[in-house]
Amino acid sequence: MAKIQVPCPNCKQPSVTEIEQLFDVAADPQAKQRLLNGSFNVINCPFCGFQGQVPTPLIYHDPSKEFLLTYFPAELNVPVMEQERSIAPLINKVVDNLPQEQRKGYLFNPQQMFTLQNLIEKVLEGEGVTKEMLDAQRKRVDLLQRLMGASDDGLVAMVQAGSETIDSEFFTLLSRMLEAGMAARDEASVSKLGRIQEALLEHTEMGRQIKSQADEVEAARQSLEAAGKELTREKLLDLLSEAAGNDIRFNALASMARPGLDYSFFQMLSERLDAAVGADKDKLNKMREDLLEITKRVDEQLQARLNVALRNLDALLGAEDAAVLIQENPAVLDEFFIQVLNQSLGEAQQKNDSARLQKLQTLTQVIQQLITPGYNPELLDKLMEAADDETLKKIVTEHKDEITPEFIESLSAMMMQLEATEDKELTEKIRAAYRAALRVSMEKGMQG
Numbered sequence: 001m002a003k004i005q006v007p008c009p010n011c012k013q014p015s016v017t018e019i020e021q022l023f024d025v026a027a028d029p030q031a032k033q034r035l036l037n038g039s040f041n042v043i044n045c046p047f048c049g050f051q052g053q054v055p056t057p058l059i060y061h062d063p064s065k066e067f068l069l070t071y072f073p074a075e076l077n078v079p080v081m082e083q084e085r086s087i088a089p090l091i092n093k094v095v096d097n098l099p100q101e102q103r104k105g106y107l108f109n110p111q112q113m114f115t116l117q118n119l120i121e122k123v124l125e126g127e128g129v130t131k132e133m134l135d136a137q138r139k140r141v142d143l144l145q146r147l148m149g150a151s152d153d154g155l156v157a158m159v160q161a162g163s164e165t166i167d168s169e170f171f172t173l174l175s176r177m178l179e180a181g182m183a184a185r186d187e188a189s190v191s192k193l194g195r196i197q198e199a200l201l202e203h204t205e206m207g208r209q210i211k212s213q214a215d216e217v218e219a220a221r222q223s224l225e226a227a228g229k230e231l232t233r234e235k236l237l238d239l240l241s242e243a244a245g246n247d248i249r250f251n252a253l254a255s256m257a258r259p260g261l262d263y264s265f266f267q268m269l270s271e272r273l274d275a276a277v278g279a280d281k282d283k284l285n286k287m288r289e290d291l292l293e294i295t296k297r298v299d300e301q302l303q304a305r306l307n308v309a310l311r312n313l314d315a316l317l318g319a320e321d322a323a324v325l326i327q328e329n330p331a332v333l334d335e336f337f338i339q340v341l342n343q344s345l346g347e348a349q350q351k352n353d354s355a356r357l358q359k360l361q362t363l364t365q366v367i368q369q370l371i372t373p374g375y376n377p378e379l380l381d382k383l384m385e386a387a388d389d390e391t392l393k394k395i396v397t398e399h400k401d402e403i404t405p406e407f408i409e410s411l412s413a414m415m416m417q418l419e420a421t422e423d424k425e426l427t428e429k430i431r432a433a434y435r436a437a438l439r440v441s442m443e444k445g446m447q448g
Contacts, residue, residue, distance in 0.1 A: 008043060010050035017043045017054060022090050025062040027097055030315070030325070035060060036120060039328055057083070059090045059110075060119060065126040066106040068094065071113045140170045144177070147196050148189075159199045166204045174200070213248050220252035231257075233265045237272070244287055254294040261295050309336040313344060317359050322366050333367065341367075376407050383433040392436040403440045411437060 005014045020040045023031040034040050041054045055073035068091070072083045095107050113119040121131060143162045150158050159166070174197060181189040201207040220243070227235055236257055243250040254261065266288070273284045312332045316322045326332065341364065348357035365377050379395075379402050386392040396403055411434040415427065 006043065006054050006056075008045040008048060008050050009052065009054065011045060011048040013045065013047040015043055015045050015047070017041070019054065019056055021056055021058055022093060023058065023060045024094055024097065025060075025064070026094075031060075032062065032123065033329065035123065037328070057087050057090075058116075058119065059087060059094065060123060061094045062123075062126065063098065063102060063104075066104065067122070067126055068107055068110040069113050069119055069122055070110045071116060071119045073116075074114070136165075137169070137173075139165050140167075140173050144170070144173060144196075148192055152195065155195065155199050156203055159196075159203050163204050166200060166206055168206065168210070171200070171206070171210060216246065216248040217252040220249045220256060224253065224256055231260070233260060233268055236260050236265065237269060240287060240291070241283075244283060250290070251294060254291055255298055258295060258298050261291060266291075305334075305336045306340060309334070309340040312337055313340050313363075316363055322363055323370060326367065326370055376402055376410075379407070380411075380433070383436070384429055386433075389432065389436070392432060393439075396436045396440045400440050403437050405441070408434065408437050408441055 003016055003018050005016050006019065007013065008015050018041070020034070023035045023040075025032050035058075038053070041056055042051065043054050044051050055075050057073070057076075058071040060067060060069040060071075070087055070091075072078065072087070078086070091107075091110060095103060098107075111122070113122060121134060124134065125131070143165050147155065147158055147162075174193065178190060178193045178197070181193060201211045223239055224231060227239070236253075240250065240253055243253055269284065269288055269291075273281060273288065276284050309332075312329075316325060316332075319325045341360065345357070345360050345364070347353075348360055368377070379399055382395050382399075383392060386395055411430060414430050415434060
């Protein structure tokens with residue numbers, strides 16, 4: 001990626017921006033994601049305020065799919081022969097980057113895409129996403145946009161009229177928009193999306209199915225919560241026996257209680273099976289087969305998620321700017337990633353691998369700063385080391401300019417997170433730091 005001067009598509013004034021023309025998945029696995037999410041060649045014109053993509057020739061290469069795709073914007077009005085000459089160096093770079101044994105015939109016969117949309121659809125097609133699937137998704141997005149603009153009185157009629165478009169993928173899209181609205185604290189959108197969701201659940205077949213499934217999962221959760229500390233392996237087996245025949249509740253129970261489905265549990269199940277006769281024996285035998293399959297599937301899914309998290313961690317550790325990469329791909333920061341990060345920190349400490357430990361700690365600080373903008377690790381460390389309230393007061397007074405509302409909010413967030421843990425000593429230290437920082441902030445406010 002190079003910073004070059006390009007004319008603004010709107011006012012034609014020259015502006016410096018980063019331009020990426022070669023998306024080579026072989027050299028950069030993140031290139032595909034940048035292409036698909038449109039986070040490339042974006043200009044912010046300082047003269048007219050235009051924000052958008054700069055039309056420029058593009059090359060996409062994915063050796064695993066044997067894709068070498070070219071795109072030359074028609075609005076550039078460049079003759080075909082000149083187009084070929086201008087992209088030839090990029091294609092040569094693709095070939096040069098590959099070992100001799102990986103240079104195949106497709107490299108010498110690039111496929112020309114006539115629009116950027118064609119290019120993106122071709123890339124998605126390689127991922128198993130067909131044009132029909134894209135068309136269906138566009139219909140879902142269009143319907144959801146129309147529902148957002150509908151009056152409350154006309155909402156149900158519009159939902160019923162669009163019932164053919166309302167499938168499980170539509171509900172997934174709705175959930176993502178709800179999450180985005182809540183993250184942005186857009187109360188109006190969240191409220192409207194909530195009313196749309198209620199109408200969908202009540203007035204569509206798919207909605208009723210989803211509600212029924214959700215009710216069964218909730219019933220499974222409540223039965224486990226009701227057992228509480230008295231949830232023994234025997235009690236868990238009884239709950240599963242009662243749910244047998246109800247696939248949704250049975251699967252939900254088994255998945256939620258996976259840690260309890262250990263060797264001792266299956267040994268107890270086998271003992272019951274040996275003592276059973278007739279229909280009870282058949283029922284228990286099927287239960288055992290189903291539970292073995294569920295535990296295998298859950299474990300495989302868990303391991304797959306952990307493997308993805310580990311790859312994401314390695315990518316962030318090797319990234320030139322981890323913060324930018326996280327902001328472009330915020331979904332990587334899930335519970336599996338945090339688990340892998342914490343495990344890696346522990347392993348690096350045990351092995352005295354100071355180089356890796358330093359990288360992991362730096363990444364942890366970057367993540368904390370992104371999650372909690374007011375996070376100040378240096379000041380926090382000083383507050384944690386304070387031996388008494390007098391020392392705390394001295395530290396916050398010396399660093400009063402760093403005691404911002406965001407920093408106080410970060411301490412508050414840490415307190416809430418620690419309340420759920422048993423680390424009472426750390427919780428009390430954070431609480432004391434919060435009180436001292438809040439006191440200084442209030443004093444600053446009164447002086448201002």
